[in-house]
Amino acid sequence: MDNILVIAQVFDGQVKKSTNATITFASRVAAFTGGSYSVMALGDDLSGQTEDLSHLGAQKVILAEAPGIDQGLGEQWVPIIEQVVRKGSFKIIASPSSSIGKDVLPRLAQSLKAGMASDVTDVSYESDNLFYVRPMYAGNVNCTVQITTETEVVTVRQTEFDPFEAIAEESPVERIDIPPPDMAVERIEFNGFEKSISERPDLPDAKIVVSGGRGLKSGENFKIIEELADLIGGAVGATRAAVDAGFIHNDFQVGQTGKIVAPDLYIAVGLSGALQHVAGIKSSKVIVAINKDEEAPIFQVSDYGIVADLFKAVPELIEEIKKTT
């Protein structure tokens, strides 16, 4: 039975990798339950993404296309997804734990009278029940939950599931009729989107992340973080303190309430390692810390540390990497 519906994350013309991680989650749930999954995308025009979506091993690719729904407002999306769920045999609805997923899925769960687990990092199956593991308390406690309603809604933490690799086989594509939006849509108007421009990899996808904290002292100084990141093909991240101080756009905040990252290499520069920040980097393979305060808590979670002034150490590091590559 086609029992799992994955809501794809499409942004800036691309099917985001978080979708592939959610597909991996769905394929695992499908194996447990003897079911299968379909993938659904919503947007103004998805012709450019259909090809990518149709190689994800899905029973079906379901496309909901309508003018003005690109922005992912819950007031628009919920009735559309709800209709697909009610007409189909879907019992588990999963989306990446992206800002759209976080915004829309709880509202969807409510309208489906379903329970929801957020930011799921693992899933298991026993006696016909699915059990979800999810982090609480800034990643200091893992909680195993069971959703007791007939329909189950989950958001999936991208970094904990390997991205599903596209397969040759092609899924059939179905375009659906769009139901009328929620009445609340009359009281919300979308005014615009300001993109935080970056040519670097997306934080949750990046193999290398270089992050700066308050120790950078200014937005101007963040350039050395960017220079290092560009040299080694990394993404740029920041602590809440650095964002609050206006050094960098909020889209780059890493931590409990920002982006969760799990690169092969995380370089923490001039940041103390507040537990809210560490919550977002814990699954990194190797953590390097550069801080002049040897007591900084970041050294307690880093694999390699350098106790030094970042304004001396980072340029030296850049030179050394250039020299040895």
Place this chain on the structure above:
Amino acid sequence: MKIIVPIKRVPDPEKADKVRISEDGKQLIFDGLDWKPNPFDEYAVETALRLVKDSGADQTANEVIVVSIGPEEATHQVLWCLAMGADRGMLISGDDRELDATVVARAIAKLVKKESPDLILMGKQTVDGDSNQTAQMLAGMLGWPQATFAGRIETPADLSSATVTREVDGGSATVTVKFPALISVDVRIVTPQAVNNNMSPPDELNRDGARFASLPGIMKAKKKPLERLTLEDLGVDTSQRVKTISYSRPAARSGGIILETVEELVQKLKEEARVL
């Protein structure tokens, strides 16, 4: 304008790593930890106070109502928000173990029917459960528009709507919601210029962060109305949709080695860790 701000008490967020788990994995232990208002909820209270400040001719028409669901001890956090400047408090008695996001949303929905607020302002998530669900579920339940993860809010002088800049993946999205509406707030909402009601003098800068309760504020808070309710009084359906099975400790990282030079670092990253 009437604003309801739901708040929750959480164990000291700066000591989240000190929360312990019982041996059988069935319970969390908070011994020795202080309880604080959830930071995002405190930001929501601050936002509400900034929004109503100087707004309209009739300040008496403005009301900020703080509501919490928790044990009797959660009175402290409600009082703290009253001391910050909220007008009225409500405490619905409840235990976390008997609540999930749906039950909380149902309870607040009942209060909304009773109080008919123009706006619900709440934190985007509590830093204990980290679920980020209640606001969106509540908005859906009420059939209200939702503007989640607000980093900036601007209202016209008549307070009929709010233009909200939302912090989302890839940038900032701006929406205008007509009241009644629900807004959930993100951290940047308490930066000095994040809330603009077009009534407070433009040169007026707020402090960075949520305000502290002053001593006179604390004295005054004790005289403000604080209503105690139960889920039963409100006729809330208390059936949960999510059941907690157990808790466990995630694998901990341990500190590694301190290196003297960047040469050593580059060598380790290349030859030992093989990540460069």
